[in-house]
Structures are given as structure tokens and as C-alpha cells.
Amino acid sequence: MNPYDFGTFHFMFKCDELTNEEFIQNKGYKKLNHNQLGELAEIYFYIRLRLRQLSDLVEPKNDKEKEIQKQVNSKEIVNLTFTNFIKKNFNIDEKYHSKILKPIVDSLDD
Numbered sequence: 001m002n003p004y005d006f007g008t009f010h011f012m013f014k015c016d017e018l019t020n021e022e023f024i025q026n027k028g029y030k031k032l033n034h035n036q037l038g039e040l041a042e043i044y045f046y047i048r049l050r051l052r053q054l055s056d057l058v059e060p061k062n063d064k065e066k067e068i069q070k071q072v073n074s075k076e077i078v079n080l081t082f083t084n085f086i087k088k089n090f091n092i093d094e095k096y097h098s099k100i101l102k103p104i105v106d107s108l109d110d
Contacts, residue, residue, distance in 0.1 A: 007064075007065060007068035007069075007072075008068055008071065008072050008077060011051055011054050011055055011072045011077075012051075012077065012080070012081045012084070014054055015047055015050045015051050015054060015081055016081065016084065016085055016088075018050050019043065019046060019047055019050065019085055020085075020089065022046060023042075023043055023046070023089075024089060029043075029089075029090075031090070031091060032086070032090040032091075032092065033090070033091070033092060034092050034093070034096035034099065034100055037100065037103060037104070040086065040100055040104065041104045041107070043082065043085065043086070044078070044082050044101075044104045047078055047081050047082050047085065048073065048078045051072055051073050051077065051078060051081065052072075052073045054072075055069050055072040055073055075105065079101055079105070082101070083097050083101070086100070
């Protein structure tokens with residue numbers, strides 16, 4: 001599935017708005033770096049839960065939308081939303097993105 005399919009992109013955009021409100025506005029996260037794994041993990045889990053909630057709130061109208069709904073909380077979409085969010089909001093070099101994601105995602109598999 002193309003993660004930029006309109007339906008998935010809509011969920012990602014909405015999740016980005018909610019995450020921005022929660023962590024930038026409410027919690028005041030301004031300058032994170034790649035060493036702050038606890039804070040980054042909190043953002044990752046929030047994005048994961050929010051994407052699921054946003055997806056579950058929508059009643060799919062057709063088979064294509066049902067498929068989008070199944071895929072929107074996949075690991076790839078969550079990772080992409082998270083990566084886009086930290087790239088846009090924090091001064092974290094892109095070379096650290098996979099290093100940040102790996103321990104967070106690995107912790108989900110335990």
C-alpha cells in the first residue's frame with residue numbers, strides 16, 4: 001500500500017496536528033535531541049494510539065477505505081508519521097532517525 005494514499009495521508013495529517021498540540025503546545029517540548037529516548041518513546045506511543053483512534057472513529061464507505069483503515073496503524077505508517085513529526089519539530093539529524101526508532105519499536109516486540 002502506498003502510505004501517501006489520500007485516506008492514510010489524512011489520518012497522518014490529523015495525527016500530526018494532535019501530536020503537535022499535545023507535545024509542543026501542552027507539554028512544551030521544544031528542543032529534543034536523539035539522546036532523549038524516553039520523551040521520543042512517549043511521542044511514538046501517542047502517535048500509535050492516536051492513529052488507531054482516528055482510524056476507528058471513521059466508518060469506511062467502501063472496500064478501499066476498509067483496506068486503508070486496516071493499514072493506517074501498521075508499523076510502517078506509525079514510523080513514517082513519527083519520523084515526519086520529529087523531523088519537522090525537533091533539531092534531530094536524520095542520520096539518527098533509524099537509531100531512535102529501533103529501540104522504541106523493539107520494545108513493542110517484547
